[in-house]
Amino acid sequence: MTRRLVLAGIFALLLLPMASSSQAGQQCEQHPLTTQELMQGLALAEATARSLDATGADVVVIARAGQDLRRWELNWSHMGLAYRVSPPNGAGQIGVWRVVHKLNQCGTSEAQLYRHGLGEFFMDQPWRYAAAYSVLTPALQERLLPWLKRPDMMLNLAQPQYNMLSYPWSLRYQQSNQWVLEMLAAQPGRQSTRQSAQATLQTLGYVPGLIHIPTMTRLGANLTRANVAFDDQPWGERMAGRIRTVTAESVFNWLRRAELGGPIQIVE
Numbered sequence: 001m002t003r004r005l006v007l008a009g010i011f012a013l014l015l016l017p018m019a020s021s022s023q024a025g026q027q028c029e030q031h032p033l034t035t036q037e038l039m040q041g042l043a044l045a046e047a048t049a050r051s052l053d054a055t056g057a058d059v060v061v062i063a064r065a066g067q068d069l070r071r072w073e074l075n076w077s078h079m080g081l082a083y084r085v086s087p088p089n090g091a092g093q094i095g096v097w098r099v100v101h102k103l104n105q106c107g108t109s110e111a112q113l114y115r116h117g118l119g120e121f122f123m124d125q126p127w128r129y130a131a132a133y134s135v136l137t138p139a140l141q142e143r144l145l146p147w148l149k150r151p152d153m154m155l156n157l158a159q160p161q162y163n164m165l166s167y168p169w170s171l172r173y174q175q176s177n178q179w180v181l182e183m184l185a186a187q188p189g190r191q192s193t194r195q196s197a198q199a200t201l202q203t204l205g206y207v208p209g210l211i212h213i214p215t216m217t218r219l220g221a222n223l224t225r226a227n228v229a230f231d232d233q234p235w236g237e238r239m240a241g242r243i244r245t246v247t248a249e250s251v252f253n254w255l256r257r258a259e260l261g262g263p264i265q266i267v268e
Contacts, residue, residue, distance in 0.1 A: 033123065041123035048118055048131045048267045049094040052082065059083045059141040059148065061180060061261060062099060063248040064121065065128040072211050076132050076248035079180045080121065083148045100148050102176040104162045109226045111162035111176070113153055130268045134252055134261035136184075144183065157182050157194055163229045165245045168208040169198055170232040178246040181206070184260065206254045209247030 033041075052060060060083075063076035080101030087095045099121045104111040122131065136144070147154050163173030168181075171194050182197040185204070230238050237244065255261030 031125070033125065037125055038123070040129045042119055044122045044129045044131060044267065045118040046094060048122070048133075049097055051265065051267050052084070052097055052133065053088055053095045055135050055265075057084070057135045057141060059144050060133045060135050061184070061251065061255065062121075062131060062133040063252075064124075064126055064132075065130050066124060066126045068127040074209070074247055074249060079177045079248050079251060080116075081144065081148055081180055081183060082118070082121075082133065083145055098148075100153055102158060102162075102174075102179040104164070104176070104227050107226060109162055109229075110160050111158075111174075112160065113155070113158050113179070115153070130266065132248070132252070132264050132266050134255050134264055136255070136261050137259070140184070140260055143187075147183075154183065154186065154192065157186055157192065157197065159194065162227055163232065164227050165211070165213075165230065165233075165243055167232040167234075167244060168206070168246050169202070171195065171198075172232040173229065175246060177248055177251060181246050181251050181254075184251075184255075201254075204254075204258045204260075206258075207250060208244040209250040211243045211245060211247075213241050213243050 048062075059081060061079060062082040063079045065075060066077040069075070069077055078101070080099040082097050082099045085096040085098055097118050099116050099118060101114060101116070101121070102111050103114050122129070158179055159171070159174035161173050162175060164175055166173035166175045166178055168178060174182075174194070181201065182194055185197040185200040185206075186192040187196070187200075230243065233243055252261070252264045256263065
C-alpha cells in the first residue's frame with residue numbers, strides 16, 4: 001500500500017470538523033498543526049484502528065496522553081468510549097471507529113459531548129503519541145453500543161459544569177473521565193441518573209485516583225483557571241491536599257477488578 005493510500009484511508013476516519021475551541025487532557029494554548037504532528041496523529045490513528053480491529057470488539061474504553069502528568073505518576077490524561085462503525089472491508093484495509101468523549105470549552109467551566117473519528121481524537125497535539133485501551137466484556141459492549149450510536153448519547157448523564165479535578169462522589173461537576181466511568185456503570189433504558197451510576201460504582205468497588213496538591217497550588221488554580229475547582233472535595237481531605245478524582249488509571253484498574261474489561265493494551 002502506498003503512503004498516499006494510507007493517508008487517504010486515515011482521513012476517512014475523520015467524521016466531524018476539528019473542535020479547536022475544546023480540549024480535554026491537554027493545554028488550551030493550541031497552535032496550528034505542523035506537518036509532523038499531522039503525520040504522527042494519523043499514524044497513531046491507523047495503528048490504533050488496526051489494533052482495535054484485531055480484538056474483534058465493538059466497544060472499548062480508550063485513552064490518550066494529552067498532557068504530561070508524570071509528576072502525578074499518571075500516564076493517560078483523557079478517556080473516551082470508542083465503538084466500531086464498520087469492519088475492515090478488504091485486505092490491508094482498516095475498520096471505521098468513532099470515539100464519544102467529553103470536551104471542555106477552553107477558558108470556561110463548561111463541557112459537552114463530541115463524536116469524533118480516531119484521527120481527530122489523536123490530533124489535539126498530545127505530549128506523547130500513544131494510546132491505551134481496554135476491551136469491555138461482551139455484555140457491557142452489547143449494553144453500550146446502541147446508546148453510543150444514538151444522537152443524544154444519554155445526555156442525562158453529561159453534566160455541563162466541568163471541573164478538571166471533580167470529586168467522583170459529587171454531582172456538582174463532571175470531568176471527561178468521570179463521564180466515561182458513569183456511562184460504564186449506567187443502565188441504559190432504566191432511567192439512569194448520575195446518582196444511580198455512582199451508587200453502582202460504589203457497589204462494584206470503584207476506587208478514585210488520589211492526587212496530592214499543595215495549598216498554594218490549589219489557590220492559584222482556583223484564582224486563574226475557570227475549569228479547576230476544589231469546592232466539591234471533602235473539607236478535611238481538601239485541606240490536607242488529598243484530591244480524589246477520576247483518573248484513566250483508576251478506570252482501567254477498576255475494569256479489571258470488576259471483571260468488566262480486559263488488560264490495558266498500549267499502542268505507540
